[in-house]
Amino acid sequence: MSSATPTPQDSGLPPPAAPNKTSPLVASSSSSSINTSESRPTILHLGDDIRWNHELYVELGKKFKIERTYSMGREEFKQALKEKRWGDFVGMYRPFWNTGGEMGNWDKELISLLPPSCKIYASAGAGFDWVDTRTLAAHGTIYCNSASACTESVADAAIVLILSCYRAIPWSFLAARSCSPAQFQDANQNIAAVTHNPNGSVLGIVGLGRIGKRIAEKASRAFEMRVVYHDVVRMEERERELELGGEAWCASLDELLGKSDCVVLATPFAGETLLSTREFGQFKRGARLVNIARGKLVDEEALNRALDEGVVSAAGLDVHADEPRVDARIAERRNVMVLCHTAGASVESHIGFERLGMENLLGWLEKGEKGVISPVNLQWLKRE
Structure with a gap:
């Protein structure tokens, strides 16, 4: 942070x-x-x-x-x-x-x-x-x-990143900040064809701890997203608290990736990369990725390929694999929102x-x- x-x-x-x-x-x-x-x-x-x-x-x-x-x-x-x-x-x-x-x-x-x-x-x-x-x-x-x-601060930042992925906020922001009439008109005229409301889509949360739970509450209640989750153990009491329904639990990461329109990483880094080439191959084509956990959970080279190929349509990253250095190929993309590990900073x-x-x-x-x-x-x- x-x-x-x-x-x-x-x-x-x-x-x-x-x-x-x-x-x-x-x-x-x-x-x-x-x-x-x-x-x-x-x-x-x-x-x-x-x-x-x-x-x-x-x-x-x-x-x-x-x-x-x-x-x-x-x-x-x-x-x-x-x-x-x-x-x-x-x-x-x-x-x-x-x-x-x-x-x-x-x-x-x-x-x-x-x-x-x-x-x-x-x-x-x-x-x-x-x-x-x-x-x-x-x-x-x-x-x-x-x-x-920092639960509230991180969960709020996750919502910002989720919305940025659905509504192409980085593209619109960068075009306006450029002060270029051509870039402004390009965004103004073309963003609507590639953006969506999050309502009714499936949010897959990896890690339903305090932060994951709060993200689920905000996303499901404010934006009517349907939440599924994967964790090392099933949390049935938390499922009931969140009113998620019996289909919310995904026993494997692959199952969650295959169901989700947007994947949020809210799990600790345990020494191993969580998402690499194989895992991106399990994504719904055009799904989105948000990471407010740890940058090393994601193989950034594999993410770049997934973005190039349209497997991942947008990403929101508060954290990065080699902080304070940010991958230049990721940072320059207009479909990626990047922050400086500030999700919990308040x-x-x-x-x-x-x-x-x-x-x-x-x-x-x-x-x-x-x-x-x-x-x-x-x-x-x-x-x-």
């Missing part, structure tokens, strides 16, 4: 406090008003200062001794861990997706340097393809994401990321793993 966010004035919310690197709540020194540092377990706050949830951060500082890393790079961070600079810290907190990650991917090399005492990592953002959650679990560390905080998402991370840490301190709100690796967790 992009580092750009709306201003507080745009959102109608109070402005964030100015950074304060000398605050007793973010320094390692003790304060009698918060309890002595010796009585509090230590956590690492990775990256920038808190911007929104200041009262909750005060509460966090009463329960934990908070150490700061700011924008520490990977090698310096590794050396600090080797030197045990922060002692036996129990957790880590990363409140923003675009800061505090300067140490790069959380792989075996990095995780092996964590102290055995580190039991929880609470981080912003929905995706976690940059962190080896299984290795963290083997280390005994619970990883918590913040997917629920003030409300930022506020939620901050808050949920702290709530995970406070819940863990009170109740252990039963107190965490959004863990993603408990199924592999090594317990003492």
Whole structure:
């Protein structure tokens, strides 16, 4: 997701406090008003200062001794861990997706340097393809994401991309922005022959988690689309909540692709490409593709071929395989809407990321793993 966010004035919310690197709540020194540092377990706050949830951060500082890393790079961070600079810290907190990650991917090399005492990592953002959650679990560390905080923003962006695919919004937008009368007239006169309303068409959602569910709600209720879905397990209770009907579940990805007029990817990246040449061969001819999940789920060369051949008639991509680089052949197409991984970028998402991370840490301190709100690796967790 992009580092750009709306201003507080745009959102109608109070402005964030100015950074304060000398605050007793973010320094390692003790304060009698918060309890002595010796009585509090230590956590690492990775990256920038808190911007929104200041009262909750005060509460966090009463329960934990908070150490700061700011924008520490990977090698310096590794050396600090080797030197045990922060002692036996129990957790880590990363409140923003675009800061505090300067140490790069959380792989075996990095995780092996964590102290055995580190039991929880609470981080912003929905995706976690940059962190080896299984290795963290083997280390005994619970990883918590913040997917629920950006659900509304991502689902809204998915709807924008769906509509852009059906109504050729990129073509119209680019023609108007060109300020060329010829391009304007071309779009004005010819778009109607190739665009459609989404009403009544089949929306196939890959991944019916929180975000997938919210996309289904918006698309089915506002645009009267018929939703089908594929996931690793059937979600019958969610089907009933969404009033999808008994034919909504697709036991295989191929089944979903064959039924869908528009395919939306809303599933985590598990290390393997999901859509490549074989899968595009299962698409209805002229179907559309929207990706608000992870760029590496799609083989972009295969997508280019599918677009060239008309197998895929339009695409809406918030994410890309080699970010921050965007495939030039994809980006120049007037039937493709491309964004800068900003689907979840909103003030409300930022506020939620901050808050949920702290709530995970406070819940863990009170109740252990039963107190965490959004863990993603408990199924592999090594317990003492």
